[in-house]
Amino acid sequence: EAGVVQSPRYKIIEKKQPVAFWCNPISGHNTLYWYLQNLGQGPELLIRYENEEAVDDSQLPKDRFSAERLKGVDSTLKIQPAELGDSAVYLCASSLGFASGSYNEQFFGPGTRLTVL
Amino acid sequence: RKEVEQDPGPFNVPEGATVAFNCTYSNSASQSFFWYRQDCRKEPKLLMSVYSSGNEDGRFTAQLNRASQYISLLIRDSKLSDSATYLCVGSGSARQLTFGSGTQLTVLP
DSSP states (O other), rough: OOHHHHEEEEEEOTHHHOOEEEOOOTTTEEEEEEEOOOOOOOOEEEEEETTTTTEEOTOOTTEEEEEETTTTTOOOEEESOOOOGEEEEEEEEEOOOOOTTTTOEEEEEEEEEEEEE | SSEEEEEEOEEEEETTTEEEEEEOOOOOOEEEEEEEOOTTTTTTEEEEETTOOOEEEEEEEEEETTTTTEEEEEEEEEOOOOOOOEEEEOOOOOOOEOOOOOEEEEEOO
């Protein structure tokens, strides 16, 4: 079974340019997450979707970041305009829908490594 | 103060050694805890969940102490393939995962 797919794997852009990342979760996983990981740090949640609804976007810098999951399957994360400090790895993860009182393992994609020059 | 804190290491140990990682968390409302493993330039993967009673999976033993808000991971008989970064993770009522910064382990031949 295919895991979480992300593209592109690497992206190099100049500051002030827009950039978009794409994620296709594991089939049947209703919950999708976007994380940001800086070097030497753990992943930090940017946004969580339950199907097509963004249920937690409190950590998403909404002045420049946006995300969508229109049909409740794949998702796109966009940055416009990019800044030097946005250089990081952007990870997508998915899990089965939240079942009351249980934890569903999150499966991560390989990430997109963004470099802003 | 970070919600989940870990000693970043690096821990350099010889093959066959026993090594222990510690982690503390500040959010007493955290309900579930995990250890994730992340290889260099790869994605994190769940290693094991952590239960108050302590749990073991082969050479790996995890322990949770809620009174001290402390989590540990013990690796026995270290293998070269255990070299990775180990992320301590807490989960609150919203099942949102909060990751520590990770502890880097290198097992030397």
